[in-house]
Amino acid sequence: MSVIGHLIDGEIITDGGRTQDVYNPSTGAVSKQVELATVATVEAAIASAQAAFPEWRNTPPIKRARVMFRFKELLEQNAEKICAMIGEEHGKISHDAMGELQRGIENVEYACGVPELLKGEFSRNAGPGIDSWSDFQPLGVVAGITPFNFPAMVPMWMFPLAIACGNTFVLKPSERDPSSTLYIAQLLLEAGLPKGVLNVVNGDKEAVDTLLNDERIKAVSFVGSTPIAEYIYKTANANGKRCQALGGAKNHAIVMPDADMDNTVNQLLGAAFGSSGERCMALSVAVAVGDEAADALVSKLQEAMKGLKVGAFCDASNDFGPVITRAHEQKVSGYISSAEKDGATVVVDGRNPQVEGYAEGFFVGATLIDRVTPDMESYQAEIFGPVLQVVRASSMDEAMKLIDDHEYGNGTCIFTRDGEAARYFSDNIQVGMVGINVPLPVPVAYHSFGGWKRSLFGDLHAYGPDGVRFYTKRKTITQRWPSSGVREGVSFSFPS
Template identity: 45%
Template sequence: MKYPITYNYINGQITESESTSFLDVISPLDGTLLSKVVMSKTNDLDNAVIAAGKAFEKWRKTPIKERVQVFFKYKQLLEQNLNDLAALCSEENGKTIGESIAEIEKCIELTEFATSLPQLITGEVLEVSRGVECRTEHTPLGVVASIVPFNFPAMVPNWTIPNAIALGNCMILKPSEKVPLSAIRIAELLKEAGLPDGVFNIVNGDADMVNAICDHPEIKAVSFVGSTAIAKVVYKRATSNLKRCLALGGAKNHLIVLPDARPDMTAANIVASMSGCAGQRCMAASAMVAVGSVDHIIDQIITEAKKIKPGDNLGAVINKASKERIERYITEAEAQGAKVLLDGRAPKVAGKENGTYVGPTVIDFVTPDMAIAREEVFGPVIAIIRTPNVEGALQIENANPYGNAAAVFTQSGGAARHIIENASAGMIGVNVGVPVPREPFSFGGWNDSKFGVGDITGKSSIEFWTQLKKSTTKWNPEAGVNWMS
């Protein structure tokens, strides 16, 4: 075992649990046993909430301009430790080093945004009547929780940690039990940056811990990122316990390709989108809608996809079960009449025979009723659905229950605008295969890709992590009495 057992992080220190249940943490790259992670008990969560509650009394009274000083230092530490953090991320998740470096760089950008929060929550003040002043101010909620997935061990936690904490809350993080190592390292860097003990805590566990977080009476808000099926459960359970909840689910992103699209640019973007992070991201290209005669672009996509090599510039999928599930989708679609143009099933990766790899896969003549066209595959696979016109493409896109992202590849501004206005998705790309907004623009989809109000990053996150206090003051008796007072 390469690393020590992964326990919890409570009140500024690694904390063992009474639990005797552990799960193996296996590297998807080569099957190496990295660590064992504790499956915590509810009393571990209670202890974390108590520590966070005590820390909150002082942290909420700390002026925000002082709170963000921690994140100026944290940003520096992320930069200084970038390569080590990326290596750890790659080991436990299976993505390439280059992708892991990009993930840490996004953490840095997210943290940089958090340092700007004092300029964004200044509130408002207005003399509403002679001698009467109204004021608004954002105040923190208290103890909050963030439940995060395996596909971005560092970035998704940093969607919530900097903003929620800079805004005055104290946090409980529940990492994926598949990738708990990066979270502990993040906690250590936050402490080194000067974050007071108890403000940030980690409780490891599985579905039982997710339920416990949703049920805990002292946790005021819960954010979740994961599959749509679980997002629905978390949203219903948390809100039934009168908590705020923002639950991000899965996706089925459609890339609409028009005949006038530039072949080289289109092919490069589509292949990068479908194969980046081994397709294990909610912004991955999952379905390409081929409008009219685009065979020349499909040929270019095949050429580009053949440059993607498992174990080289394509990482592993998270585990054996995921590999088997992805390959089942391919086999089923082929049996139903789809044509596999590039087959990534059962690749051989020299020296990493115990790794869990799926090669880039392109499947043509997929019909909208096939499972591979309807469901989130979460692998380096793109299904091509053909349609004669743009309206047909929009019907295909709008018919899917998800609404995370969509993109169009064209040189026509009018066609692009029409698709922007009519695609049912929260994030749209034009000649961009992964239309993730940069800070301060927020991340969030529509429909079955998101449950709750607002977005998880950017300016929109302020409303989720704070509540608005309104005060009305009057000091001068000479102002007299009117209908207000």
């Protein structure tokens, strides 16, 4: 059985340490193993990045951008291979994997503009004969810790921009589906990135803690669950590191009585069940305003869900695939049972679906639960599975209060034809990313991604303009050249 190693100083290495099984979630079978890096292996990756930093930071931004242009071409040329790797280890259907990869490539495209992004500010004659300017300099060695649900896209939220800004990078991807991430890193080397600028270490908490506690790491980016995000943020800050840690979500969609119900249903189906609901921007709660709207919504959803197909990644006719592990399959099913026990109505039950030819796969079918209330465990938790819950509210204000009262504030949307209601909603809702008739308001690469409340720890969002600021530090220079032969007197007053 093949063993996935680490990428350090431009070479794939194995250290003979602990390993962990990697599953094909469509079949339930172990497909390969991945090494879990020792402390020494992580330290070697950091040392490689540190050694590469001086030369890389002094490489002109236009030359760094040219590496990114070649990287983009290689990603596009190898797209099918990358998506097959994602499907084999994550279970994501091929068309969904291709969408993920494309959004990652868009972040590479943004990084290609780094010569413009790093241009500083200049003020001539800020004082008598005095010029002042600022520029944005790289931090040094930075690290990224990424989740299983987007093994291609989320790492590319981080390392392309960080590297284009002149930093060197140590990436710790998810050990559940590491192959595509490692292969993408190898493509960046093929594009001309010098050895040591990007290193990849596969591992678990031991690898994470090594990155968090090593003083050579200047900043850490993380995407994952809120408890881990909070741990990483606190630990990184205690060690003097800059940190952005993106956590969990419970994304609500308000469905107003005037919404185009047929289009709303179609939008909700994709947003709730795409990628098996394993997205931090998945819409997991529909808040219907008024019983008439709720009854119509549930009826149309129930009918539309009859045609949904769950199955293996290799069949593009499937709408979504398995969840990541057997344990997660059981966890998602447990939340469905919990909602039923608490008095909610399971309208469409996705527990124990029959997928022909894949009896051992980790499948949960599309599930619709009506009459959910905020006190239920299934409402409070991030289920991270193909489960859509319907909560009934009597007014828009009541619906907005539900959203504002939840601990998460990642994404939300409203379905309406009323411009006044949409504007009020977007102005006042306490959530970081808002859609108006857009169910997955994931910002494009030249904006920035991040939620509010316990969905984000840190001041700067991911990628886009905030990404540039996160991976650089501002330096301001004030310069004056006195005229030769002119002797100036001493001044003890504060300069103005």
